[in-house]
Amino acid sequence: MTTTPAIAIDRTALLPVALRNDFPILSEEVGDHQPLAFLDNAASTQRPRQVIDALSGVYERTYANVHRGIHTLSELSTEQYETARRSVQRLINARHLHEVIFTSGTTASINTVARSWGDANLRPGDEVLLSVMEHHSNLVPWQQTAERTGAVLRHIPLTDDGRLDMEAFERLLTERTKLVAVAAVSNTLGTINPVAEIIAKAHAAGALVLIDAAQSVPHLAVDVQALDVDFLAFSGHKMLGPSGVGVLYGKEALLDAMPPFLGGGSMINEVKLSSFTPAALPAKFEAGTPPIVPAIGMSAAIDYLQSIGLDAIHRHESELTRYAYDALSQIEGLRILGPAPEHRAGLVSFAFERIHAHEFAQVLNDQFGVAVRAGHHCTQPLHAHLGIAASTRASFYLYNTPEEVDRLIEGVLAVQRMFAPQGRQRKRRQPDE
Amino acid sequence: MPSEEELYQEHILDHYEDPFHRGHLTSATHAHEDKNPLCGDVVRIELELNDEGKIKNVYFDGQGCVISQASASMLIEEMYGKTIDDIKAFTAEEMLALYGPRLTPNRQKCCLLSWKVLQSAVHSPVASGDEN
Numbered sequence: 373m374t375t376t377p378a379i380a381i382d383r384t385a386l387l388p389v390a391l392r393n394d395f396p397i398l399s400e401e402v403g404d405h406q407p408l409a410f411l412d413n414a415a416s417t418q419r420p421r422q423v424i425d426a427l428s429g430v431y432e433r434t435y436a437n438v439h440r441g442i443h444t445l446s447e448l449s450t451e452q453y454e455t456a457r458r459s460v461q462r463l464i465n466a467r468h469l470h471e472v473i474f475t476s477g478t479t480a481s482i483n484t485v486a487r488s489w490g491d492a493n494l495r496p497g498d499e500v501l502l503s504v505m506e507h508h509s510n511l512v513p514w515q516q517t518a519e520r521t522g523a524v525l526r527h528i529p530l531t532d533d534g535r536l537d538m539e540a541f542e543r544l545l546t547e548r549t550k551l552v553a554v555a556a557v558s559n560t561l562g563t564i565n566p567v568a569e570i571i572a573k574a575h576a577a578g579a580l581v582l583i584d585a586a587q588s589v590p591h592l593a594v595d596v597q598a599l600d601v602d603f604l605a606f607s608g609h610k611m612l613g614p615s616g617v618g619v620l621y622g623k624e625a626l627l628d629a630m631p632p633f634l635g636g637g638s639m640i641n642e643v644k645l646s647s648f649t650p651a652a653l654p655a656k657f658e659a660g661t662p663p664i665v666p667a668i669g670m671s672a673a674i675d676y677l678q679s680i681g682l683d684a685i686h687r688h689e690s691e692l693t694r695y696a697y698d699a700l701s702q703i704e705g706l707r708i709l710g711p712a713p714e715h716r717a718g719l720v721s722f723a724f725e726r727i728h729a730h731e732f733a734q735v736l737n738d739q740f741g742v743a744v745r746a747g748h749h750c751t752q753p754l755h756a757h758l759g760i761a762a763s764t765r766a767s768f769y770l771y772n773t774p775e776e777v778d779r780l781i782e783g784v785l786a787v788q789r790m791f792a793p794q795g796r797q798r799k800r801r802q803p804d805e
Numbered sequence: 806m807p808s809e810e811e812l813y814q815e816h817i818l819d820h821y822e823d824p825f826h827r828g829h830l831t832s833a834t835h836a837h838e839d840k841n842p843l844c845g846d847v848v849r850i851e852l853e854l855n856d857e858g859k860i861k862n863v864y865f866d867g868q869g870c871v872i873s874q875a876s877a878s879m880l881i882e883e884m885y886g887k888t889i890d891d892i893k894a895f896t897a898e899e900m901l902a903l904y905g906p907r908l909t910p911n912r913q914k915c916c917l918l919s920w921k922v923l924q925s926a927v928h929s930p931v932a933s934g935d936e937n
């Protein structure tokens with residue numbers, strides 16, 4: 373039987389399939405000897421040869437600690453590490469190089485703002501405005517900060533189709549609001565949030581804005597000056613780079629006024645036995661040995677993404693997403709989470725009344741080679757709001773193909789058949805049933 | 806990597822579709838509920854223990870994947886009529902063996918949820934009037 377619904381795909385919107393050859397891991401087999409279709413890119417992405425070579429090149433030729441030696445290798449590493457900072461600066465169009473702080477990832481970036489800016493600026497009764505769709509890493513740090521400072525957390529509710537309720541946002545935005553912290557793109561719903569509008573309105577109300585860009589910077593062109601955003605956080609591993617590195621962008625004046633968060637080497641100017649003076653930006657927020665090689669690898673990933681172009685990548689993902697969305701919409705009993713394709717980035721999450729997400733992820737992997745995420749994707753409050761315990765998520769990137777989407781759909785239909793009620797009966801062991 | 810025929814054996818799907826004692830026990834003396842926060846599987850077990858520590862009756866309820874729910878049914882069926890000492894002596898390895906198919910570490914958590922709930926349930930008396 374044919375299981376692929378007849379949905380049209382606009383191949384002119386897609387990137388050349390040949391770029392898959394840059395990604396060695398994509399020729400692996402998984403499950404029962406199935407070719408891999410990697411549709412778990414919102415969790416983490418794969419790396420092209422160019423990034424892998426950049427990483428091993430550092431270890432083979434130039435590696436040493438940065439900013440502390442005068443020997444050749446330390447100078448080489450330092451130069452590469454600072455060049456990586458420059459490529460991040462260009463990617464997001466930061467005004468100053470020292471507004472780019474390397475962290476261990478989005479989580480660390482948000483925690484830095486919550487601890488440093490939050491502890492120094494929030495008073496009892498001040499409000500931080502989040503949303504119901506936030507990732508745990510943009511909820512828990514603020515819960516911790518609220519506990520320390522007495523600040524109050526508010527949450528922008530969602531519309532029925534999984535977008536931010538912007539009318540409610542405007543009502544919640546008051547003179548008590550000191551910070552608005554929201555994701556640019558939801559990692560579960562795929563919703564692209566209107567960050568420019570949020571920033572403009574928050575600023576008009578006198579609040580700062582932190583954007584969790586973990587799901588946007590890898591897929592959409594982001595310009596921090598055009599947005600006038602105050603803080604921006606993202607991760608290298610979600611954009612073809614290594615894990616262990618991420619970025620906190622902050623406006624110079626804000627970062628300058630903030631106390632350092634982690635204390636230790638590199639972040640100091642002068643240390644005495646009972647006191648220290650902090651270093652200038654960006655070192656002030658880069659205590660200890662930084663993620664040297666991951667940052668250099670991230671820079672190679674940025675080069676790679678820019679060689680293809682973020683607009684072309686976004687077009688490719690949008691077309692795959694629309695294709696998947698249309699095909700999944702035809703499946704009876706399947707509930708797609710989040711808005712229509714025109715409001716979403718490159719992912720689709722769905723739930724079935726009767727069949728748990730685990731079954732989808734397991735069978736898709738084993739029989740179809742399709743890697744998807746099953747669970748709550750670090751958005752428990754959002755799942756509670758949607759009234760479901762878990763969902764299955766397929767998330768796309770530049771190397772995915774419509775054929776992989778077809779395998780996803782075929783797999784979903786197979787799972788539906790496999791776990792349909794069949795009037796099965798357990799063998800009776802107990803007499804008294 | 807276990808294949809699907811192995812993972813979702815017929816007797817497992819049978820337990821999933823036609824579980825042993827799924828529901829509630831009005832006469833419960835002990836009960837416990839827990840979840841696997843990673844995937845949202847939930848299992849609740851209600852026990853009626855007599856004075857000698859024998860299981861007079863036991864029911865489970867819950868929501869979640871096939872492995873978590875089928876394994877709960879299999880466990881409850883296995884323990885029906887046994888004693889508290891039998892429950893305490895029943896190890897995680899024995900639970901995995903009772904389930905059957907080899908499981909990856911992540912899926913073992915699904916299988917062991919009901920086992921953990923049962924181990925806690927025998928220590929969790931129901932306050933009288935608490936259950937209805």
Ligand SMILES: Cc1ncc(COP(=O)(O)O)c(C=O)c1O
Binds near residue numbers: 476
């Ligand atoms: C929207 C969003 N925010 C934050 C994070 C956390 O990123 P990381 O785990 O790299 O710190 C993620 C990744 O799962 C995400 O999708």
